Amino acid sequence: MLGNDARLCYTCLMSELQPTLPDSGSPKHSIQSYVLGAILVLLLIAVLRLFAPFFTFLLWSILLYVIISPLHRRVTKNINGKTIRGMLLNKVFALLFAFGTILVICLPVLLVFTAFIRQAMEMARGFLEIITESPDGLYAFYARVAEFLHSISAEQIIVTASDIDNHVRTFLATELQNILFLGGNLIINIGTFSVAVLIYLLIMTFSLFFLFADGPYLSKLFLRTIPIRREYISTLTSKFLDITRNLFLGYIMVALMQSTVSFVIFSIFSISGALVFAVITFVLVFIPMIGAMTIWLPLGIMMIASGDIARGLLFMALSSIFISGIDNVLRPIFLKDRIHLHPLIILFAILGGLVVFGFNGLILGPMIVIFFLTVLDLFLTEHRINHDQEQA
Numbered sequence: 583m584l585g586n587d588a589r590l591c592y593t594c595l596m597s598e599l600q601p602t603l604p605d606s607g608s609p610k611h612s613i614q615s616y617v618l619g620a621i622l623v624l625l626l627i628a629v630l631r632l633f634a635p636f637f638t639f640l641l642w643s644i645l646l647y648v649i650i651s652p653l654h655r656r657v658t659k660n661i662n663g664k665t666i667r668g669m670l671l672n673k674v675f676a677l678l679f680a681f682g683t684i685l686v687i688c689l690p691v692l693l694v695f696t697a698f699i700r701q702a703m704e705m706a707r708g709f710l711e712i713i714t715e716s717p718d719g720l721y722a723f724y725a726r727v728a729e730f731l732h733s734i735s736a737e738q739i740i741v742t743a744s745d746i747d748n749h750v751r752t753f754l755a756t757e758l759q760n761i762l763f764l765g766g767n768l769i770i771n772i773g774t775f776s777v778a779v780l781i782y783l784l785i786m787t788f789s790l791f792f793l794f795a796d797g798p799y800l801s802k803l804f805l806r807t808i809p810i811r812r813e814y815i816s817t818l819t820s821k822f823l824d825i826t827r828n829l830f831l832g833y834i835m836v837a838l839m840q841s842t843v844s845f846v847i848f849s850i851f852s853i854s855g856a857l858v859f860a861v862i863t864f865v866l867v868f869i870p871m872i873g874a875m876t877i878w879l880p881l882g883i884m885m886i887a888s889g890d891i892a893r894g895l896l897f898m899a900l901s902s903i904f905i906s907g908i909d910n911v912l913r914p915i916f917l918k919d920r921i922h923l924h925p926l927i928i929l930f931a932i933l934g935g936l937v938v939f940g941f942n943g944l945i946l947g948p949m950i951v952i953f954f955l956t957v958l959d960l961f962l963t964e965h966r967i968n969h970d971q972e973q974a
Contacts, residue, residue: 676794
């Protein structure tokens with residue numbers, strides 16, 4: 583009897599200590615669930631704040647990895663990563679691809695940026711010297727430009743040399759001074775700038791190395807944190823890869839080719855500041871229809887207005903064929919109708935992205951819009967499935 587009573591008391595005690603499971607009528611989410619969710623949200627905000635200073639480097643490292651990863655997989659596909667030799671080879675190739683990416687892509691961009699600043703400063707000084715030393719000759723040139731515009735517009739455009747002179751002086755008084763100030767600060771702080779660039783390149787190299795070495799593992803780790811269906815995750819992942827590669831080939835690569843060709847043509851025609859105009863062309867080619875024309879057309883008009891008619895016409899003809907014509911030939915080849923989005927939406931996505939995110943918006947703008955449309959399509963699909971089930 584005593585043993586039975588002891589067992590009965592032990593059973594009652596254990597039943598009291600065990601948590602009570604909610605019955606069918608209890609609410610699904612307890613207070614603990616909401617507290618845990620709030621803690622998760624706060625920790626997510628803290629993690630985002632920690633990674634925010636390195637967002638640009640992580641973004642472009644991931645984009646470069648996505649673009650170059652097919653080549654990396656092709657090189658390392660026959661390596662057995664389970665053996666010690668295979669793991670070492672994978673690390674070596676990851677290191678080679680990381681350094682190769684920096685050398686082939688990032689360093690040329692840095693060199694072009696440095697040359698751009700130097701040439702922009704030289705142009706600014708040249709314009710200021712022309713204004714201060716030979717204002718009469720410049721005013722005569724404005725008069726020829728005004729007469730040329732008046733004649734080609736069937737006398738519809740009425741502008742005087744004074745109007746052009748006022749606009750030019752207003753522009754030079756603001757923008758050129760800013761360029762000189764920026765370039766002067768860059769030269770003064772060249773040591774600090776060099777150290778900062780070196781640190782940024784090391785961060786990108788470090789990020790690229792681990793992406794090439796452990797990219798599949800890191801992607802799975804990230805995708806596990808997204809609480810949606812696996813097939814939806816697969817759709818969003820494939821969409822991200824397609825967007826990245828197609829935007830790079832169809833827009834950034836085409837813009838790079840157009841700016842390179844424009845630099846060659848501008849240099850052949852001995853245009854002062856050819857690199858500056860080529861870099862500006864790289865930015866403007868994202869605007870449909872007009873794009874690069876906003877650079878080479880005024881330059882050609884200035885040549886004709888200055889009296890060199892044959893040179894100006896030849897310059898505009900070559901620019902129309904080899905600069906603006908590249909867009910019409912190469913973009914359809916690279917895209918092949920893979921981005922099902924109207925060019926007007928792409929335009930405002932890029933412009934809005936540049937305004938909100940800076941240079942990162944070049945990629946983030948279109949990517950956000952396309953992801954929004956993809957998620958919207960998934961939501962509508964899910965809604966139709968539920969609707970069909972309710973009717974059944």
